[in-house]
Amino acid sequence: MGAENDSENDPAMTILPIDPVANATPEALRGFLATCRTAAQRDGHAKLVSISIAVDALDPLAVLESIFEPDEPHFYAERVSLDTAIAGAEAVVATDAHGPERFAAAQRFIDETLAHTIAVGEVEAAFGGPHFFAAFAFENELAPGEPFPAARVFVPRWQVARAGSGTTAVANLLVTPDAPLELLAEKVWRAHGKFRTFEYAAPEPPTQTADARATLKVTDQGDYPAAVAQAIARIAAGEFSKIVLARTRTVQASEPLHPLQMLNQLRQRFPECHAFSIANGRGQSFIGATPERLARVSRGALETEALAGSAPRGASATEDARLGAELLRSDKDRREQRLVLDSIQRRLTPLGFALEFPAEPILKKLANVQHLLTPVRAVLPPHVRLLDVLAQLHPTPAVGGSPRAAAIAGIRQLEGFSRGLYAGAIGWINARGGGEFFVGLRSALVDGCTARLFAGAGIVAGSAPEKERAETELKFRAMQEALKL
Ligand SMILES: C=C(O[C@H]1C=CC=C(C(=O)O)[C@@H]1O)C(=O)O
Known part of the structure; x- marks a missing residue:
């Protein structure tokens, strides 16, 4: 696995030249989210807003462990020999598909989502910008009641990834035409603070080992x-x-x-x-x-x-x-x-x-x-x-x-x-x-x-x-x- 920094492909999303670190105040964040909400109102379509920041070195697995919630979806992948790891949890947008066209259906979901994405920050960094996590079952049709569908794709609410010495944290949120700005801004502000100075959770009690x-x-x-x-x-x-x-x-x-x-x-x-x-x-x-x-x-x-x-x-x-x-x-x-x-x-x-x-x-x-x-x-x-x-x-x-x-x-x-x-x-x-x-x-x-x-x-x-x-x-x-x- 490696950091996918495909400089020759233009991303299909809107990238705004706003530096979320230099503008890291609750007022600036509210202003930015208001711009996104205006865009959502204009297009009559919710916007996926993706904020990427470079953070101090983090171990994505330890981060996932610290904030692990069994009732939230997550994705984790690591290749130790290539010094890369990516973690994401909680779904902001997701789709399921099945049948012989499930890969094409997943691609359509990705294209449509990116057409309504606004990204800011370290989008060009390794693992910057929104990532779509996907799992395709062996078969393209599964019986109802299976733990995972034939295809699932989701964008996580938060993502932390490491490529060598660089760590990137991404917060994704959905801004609807009627989004409550104060509440959203408060949530993002908290997440921002958390990943910039992340504190790993205390070790589990011994009975859990x-x-x-x-x-x-x-x-x-x-x-x-x-x-x-x-x-x-x-x-x-x-x-x-x-x-x-x-x-x-x-x-x-x-x-x-x-x-x-x-x-x-x-x-x-x-x-x-x-x-x-x-x-x-x-x-x-x-x-x-x-x-x-x-x-x-x-x-x-x-x-x-x-x-x-x-x-x-x-x-x-x-x-x-x-x-x-x-x-x-x-x-x-x-x-x-x-x-x-x-x-x-x-x-x-x-x-x-x-x-x-x-x-x-x-x-x-x-x-x-x-x-x-x-x-x-x-x-x-x-x-x-x-x-x-x-x-x-x-x-x-x-x-x-x-x-x-x-x-x-x-x-x-x-x-x-x-x-x-x-x-x-x-x-x-x-x-x-x-x-x-x-x-x-x-x-x-x-x-x-x-x-x-x-x-x-x-x-x-x-x-x-x-x-x-x-x-x-x-x-x-x-x-x-x-x-x-
Ligand atoms: C199907 C499996 O491995 C595949 C991958 C490498 C070698 C394999 C083999 O030698 O049979 C299998 O094709 C498995 O690990 O369950």
């Missing part, structure tokens, strides 16, 4: 090796050449699980992954540390990757290197990964992309597992946007299969549970069209005292049920350690 928590029950759903055996038979019959089958494990704890405490474990142990949390504001959070970037757009370039094929890490340097070398030579894993790369090429070429990638995959080494990885780069063709790319790529054969439609039908029949956000696309987009999405892997749905863990493995000709089961055990380990199991 993970160490005091006991695991009461661990339950696995379904018979995974049997499902894999059926998938192998269907591959032999020519139904599909690859299918990614997942399994779930439910962990019941003696005390409520705190998603942000688990995230702190994940970010420390998986610096090369995106650690993330997305909360629905109804007490449920989807969290994880994923190794897979789906797409990043920054400065007119697209970055994506083909990640698939897995091996354990070795206990010694020699064993680790041997396992890595075997993975690089493994015909089965190379086919599994090649299908992902082929699909990326097949789906992005018609959009006008000329993809650049190395001929041979490299190893991506995580604490619990290593994968084959081909990084892919391309110049973004004119008029192609990040969500167009997502609509083409998702789901890649790293989480679905090949051919796509047959594999997805097979997943529904063989898995027997709803994936929800597992293997979905999670990320953000800024006002310039830059942004980043990753795939919701190595993840869990946390709800009160329960965590539902997800892990899957790619099945091709030559796969063996027991080996695939062992591979999913390794993948479960990331979340199990965060739960201190």
Whole structure:
């Protein structure tokens, strides 16, 4: 992940040359909000007002933890190795979408919102300006009652992000034609003061810590090796050449699980992954540390990757290197990964992309597992946007299969549970069209005292049920350690 500062794209919003720090008085703020309200009255449409300021160095996760409210939605993403983290909470504007056009519907919402956005302050800074946080489930239709819809996009009320040594705080508010100015100004003034000299909350009492928590029950759903055996038979019959089958494990704890405490474990142990949390504001959070970037757009370039094929890490340097070398030579894993790369090429070429990638995959080494990885780069063709790319790529054969439609039908029949956000696309987009999405892997749905863990493995000709089961055990380990199991 990186700060998306896409200087060549003009943002589609109005930027007013007002410095909110130099004009930081309650009167100046009221005056500014009055201007915004006049614009809302003139256009007969509420304005999203976005105020960005540079602040003293802050840890966005600690900020989120300090002001965490289980009944407010939040979004968090961090890539420790790239020294970037972004947090946002409470929704000022939001939309849900479903169906095959959900990415296009999300784009329309973003365009319409930006057409009525007034931004001031450090809009050009890394993570300046309003950001749209988004989560797309694996499937484009979900049954009612799921914790997250097929697509949700929201702009947070506040956002704090760090890129290297710079920290930017953004306050977003909706100014309607009849907005109560005094009240709004007072709220923003308070938020402004809070982020400029942020005081982290005092530590939680000891009974709330993970160490005091006991695991009461661990339950696995379904018979995974049997499902894999059926998938192998269907591959032999020519139904599909690859299918990614997942399994779930439910962990019941003696005390409520705190998603942000688990995230702190994940970010420390998986610096090369995106650690993330997305909360629905109804007490449920989807969290994880994923190794897979789906797409990043920054400065007119697209970055994506083909990640698939897995091996354990070795206990010694020699064993680790041997396992890595075997993975690089493994015909089965190379086919599994090649299908992902082929699909990326097949789906992005018609959009006008000329993809650049190395001929041979490299190893991506995580604490619990290593994968084959081909990084892919391309110049973004004119008029192609990040969500167009997502609509083409998702789901890649790293989480679905090949051919796509047959594999997805097979997943529904063989898995027997709803994936929800597992293997979905999670990320953000800024006002310039830059942004980043990753795939919701190595993840869990946390709800009160329960965590539902997800892990899957790619099945091709030559796969063996027991080996695939062992591979999913390794993948479960990331979340199990965060739960201190
Ligand atoms: C589907 C998952 O991982 C994917 C990403 C990397 C390697 C994979 C594999 O080797 O099977 C999977 O395609 C998962 O972690 O649940």
